Amino acid sequence: MDNFRFYVPTDIRFGKDRLTTELTDVLNVYGKNVLLVYGGGSIKRNGLYDQVIGLLGQNKNKVVELSGVEPNPRIETVCHGVALCREHDVDVILAVGGGSTIDCAKVVAAGFYSEEDPWTVIAGRKGFQGDALPIVTILTLAATGSEMNAGAVITNLATNQKLGVGGPAMMPKVSFLDPTTTFTVPAYQTAAGSADILSHLFESYFNVTEGTNVQDFVSEGLMRAVIKNCPIALVTPDDYDARANLMWSSSLALNGLTRNGKHGVWSCHAMEHELSAFYDITHGIGLAILTPRWMNYVLSEQTVAKFAQFAHNVWGIVEKDPMLAAKKGIQATYDFFKACDIPMTLLAVGIDEEKFEEMAKQAVAHSTIKTDAFVPLTESDVEAIYRDCLTESSFV
Amino acid sequence: MDNFRFYVPTDIRFGKDRLTTELTDVLNVYGKNVLLVYGGGSIKRNGLYDQVIGLLGQNKNKVVELSGVEPNPRIETVCHGVALCREHDVDVILAVGGGSTIDCAKVVAAGFYSEEDPWTVIAGRKGFQGDALPIVTILTLAATGSEMNAGAVITNLATNQKLGVGGPAMMPKVSFLDPTTTFTVPAYQTAAGSADILSHLFESYFNVTEGTNVQDFVSEGLMRAVIKNCPIALVTPDDYDARANLMWSSSLALNGLTRNGKHGVWSCHAMEHELSAFYDITHGIGLAILTPRWMNYVLSEQTVAKFAQFAHNVWGIVEKDPMLAAKKGIQATYDFFKACDIPMTLLAVGIDEEKFEEMAKQAVAHSTIKTDAFVPLTESDVEAIYRDCLTESSFV
Structure with missing residues (x-):
């Protein structure tokens, strides 16, 4: 830590x-x-x-x-x-x-x-x-x-x-x-907001710093709170406790509680900021689209343990093979966003490959993801991740 | 909430x-x-x-x-x-x-x-x-x-x-x-401190307020951080990350994060305060001795769901029968304290039944556990719990 x-x-x-x-x-x-x-x-x-x-x-x-x-x-x-x-x-x-x-x-x-x-x-x-x-x-x-x-x-x-x-x-x-x-927040914005909260948690959770159980386990708890309550709020917009849990999660996900004691820069936010800057799309939607593809892109023998932990502790996935567990966790993340009616491709939000190269350059230029990310990302990595977002995905 | x-x-x-x-x-x-x-x-x-x-x-x-x-x-x-x-x-x-x-x-x-x-x-x-x-x-x-x-x-x-x-x-x-x-904190005090942290988490976790997923899931995460790192600190007192996780858990366990949004009074602290007041024993040791017996005493059809959740989410116990799961969770709590070399009976810390009646009266008089606890406790309930602490216990 x-x-x-x-x-x-x-x-x-x-x-x-x-x-x-x-x-x-x-x-x-x-x-x-x-x-x-x-x-x-x-x-x-x-x-x-x-x-x-x-x-x-x-x-x-x-x-x-x-x-x-x-x-x-x-x-x-x-x-x-x-x-x-x-x-x-x-x-x-x-x-x-x-x-x-x-x-x-x-x-x-x-x-x-x-x-x-x-x-x-x-x-x-x-x-x-x-x-x-x-x-x-x-x-x-x-x-x-x-x-x-x-x-x-x-x-x-x-x-x-x-x-x-x-x-x-x-x-x-x-x-x-x-x-x-928040009772009158439309379903689309409720889902986008929940994706934003989850992304704040994911970004700090997938991190190279060792010995941060408190931050990680608290983060897993907050993820589970969002994953449980977002669907309730979508079906029953005036469910007080569902809205309360989402609201309090939003504050705790980005007040330092889950990020303190770690170093390194966020990946999906750097990539999403360019989508919003170029196309003015809803931030949380961009994050939801990018996140599972980014997870899959950076999954490797080096990172599999954390993704397997994520699959087990957050999604309750019981699977002995760590790589398969990791992929199931990524699939669960993707399926969750999809079940929240988030359009899960860039094409569905009006973004094609035209500016991928330019946005990828900017994402790297405006951040330190090339050196300080969980898995460092070059311009071509970012472009590849954007490209993976064009159409529907399957990870398992 | x-x-x-x-x-x-x-x-x-x-x-x-x-x-x-x-x-x-x-x-x-x-x-x-x-x-x-x-x-x-x-x-x-x-x-x-x-x-x-x-x-x-x-x-x-x-x-x-x-x-x-x-x-x-x-x-x-x-x-x-x-x-x-x-x-x-x-x-x-x-x-x-x-x-x-x-x-x-x-x-x-x-x-x-x-x-x-x-x-x-x-x-x-x-x-x-x-x-x-x-x-x-x-x-x-x-x-x-x-x-x-x-x-x-x-x-x-x-x-x-x-x-x-x-x-x-x-x-x-x-x-x-x-x-x-905290590298030089002796094993006994390290264990007692960890028991104190866990007790703060347990006291707010086992609570009648509904719709508090954020507080509960964060609390489960902090419990897991303590359960993972206390044994490491006992074996390797200068393990920086283990000490860091225990230290940060201690602050987060009682700064309101896991208690806010809930009502009701704590049970084990009310009972332990009398042990310390009458016998000047170490607070965390008293809590460790009381907690599993209290859990077992208040376990019922009404409370079993929360204890089964605790067993699964904190101790990783996979057991379909909720009552058996709950008992296994209580046993795991007891076994954990015992493995930390905490003396797990009142007799072992020099307390016999002589003042049980008087302490039970005081515990009820100095708190509102008779009306506002997770499960309300009368003087005779408290006395029974003290009595359950005289000798070693088995819950499954």
Whole structure:
């Protein structure tokens, strides 16, 4: 196990019926001028927007709105948010939405105090050490874990770049996690969010660092929680416990708990970021498509033990031959996503081989997967994995 | 899943070789006057005391010592610590030791600002809402989880009471978790600490709240990490990864991660606290002795499903009959503790039936196990469980 620092001071308020009694007290700690950040309007349809606006009105907050944050939030929206914060002397940012909305809010918060252009902040480095406006979130989608970590991913379509940035000040101060706010999440987004959670777990689980049983076994537990509850939420969208388990998994999958003490870089996220940057597809869908093909591509005598462990501990596969067990585990992963009605080929989401070479180059250029991944990947490896995603697969 | 709040702002610095570069920077945030709290002198034998004193000397700290904190820390020691803090204008408390030392430091920290007698603070209520001196810890024993939570347990031998208290201000600001500091922990204490970690996990796992897959599956993972690594640490005390996994398990087992979202009170801790209060035995040993007998006592048609899940997911027991699976899981738990050389009867730790009735009364009086436990326990139930602990057991 490597040395690590675990410092996650986000105050999680988990459960239903909390906003009425807690939201304004939380905001009042920071001030009265609120930037309300949200996405495409689902919170207007499900009543959450009206509830929040009502509470802020009673509390005599001055509210400025940054709406229409994109599923892959764009730098232009961030810049607009920074300008609004400066113009209206914003004291605190309230992000109501999923990971995209929260990510956007984080970079707005950091951009407020930075004299640099926000894209410079993002493109310059992963570690942002500056100050940021305080962020409070109301999560409406179980997926990215942004509600309980310090990272954000922003897309620049002008440069075809989708890059991550993070820093201590960007960690939300308080996050409200109310499973009922996800009852209206459509099946497709529920499945994509679950795939995102699983991918966060897979990426750290398949790792070269030795002696990390705590992280690995906790990760297996979280995977099982998602695998059990996602199908329930798809069939019964208002099943409270299913939504609660998905929501809490999303936070724990990417708050450091399963990644701390390990080194190395993620593979599927690096490859998927290019799909989203070039084609603007849903992040979780891209991850679901890539993951089983990547698993199969990197499966070898060197990696088989971990894949066999995965097959047994996560999927309950009892099979003596490690290689066969590993393949069955990969097949189970693929079949799970397929059963969640995720389109499991790139062609099905409108991506053909035209830009594979360019995206593969970018995936390697924007990350260190060529040297630091679980199994290092060159441009041609990435291209081969993209190619494996064109049509349906079978692994056993 | 119940509503819960998860707010654990302790800054964990995990790994080796961190003190030299980080300790004084951490302390300097709060001031120069340090109360150094430690136990029976093991840190003098293993060199940690000299290292810390050296660093504090170079940093020109004014150090006052509260040494000799008991394994079950006593109220007299707490009162002495409070007096030292007031006399020497202490700015920050540095606890170097295991859970007892850290617990003592917490109540000293809270007592400093309280006008009440420290025992009144403890006996009065579980929730302490007042202020406390900042606490920094250097953990030397994987066991109680006190390094990453807000609770403390203090013993009053004059009244035969061992009671818990907790509050937000009592949470350590920073905890250094260096697995190498536990290389010199004797086998008996390593086993007792592991039993304590497992007990924290068991107590929340066997619970009536429904829909808590995340908590339960994460808990199973942590149990497996302890079960795998404790025997390694017993055979090879300086196995870094084994010690690292035990240490990180100890923190995660009792920082809320596996308990949040559940209601109900713990059973074995309530029963064990009386053993320690009356006989001053090692807490983890008492828990190891009680736990399998308690499991067997509460096993029924109502509880069998959870015990069968435990047997399968934690011990890998494959058995179709749920009741037999459950019993095999309980037997595996008992056998594990026995294999760790824990004396598995009360007689073996010097406790006979003389005070069973009185201790059973106290266990029920000091807790709500009669109404709120996984399976409610009356005085006669507790007495029966104590009695089952007199001699060796077999469950299958």
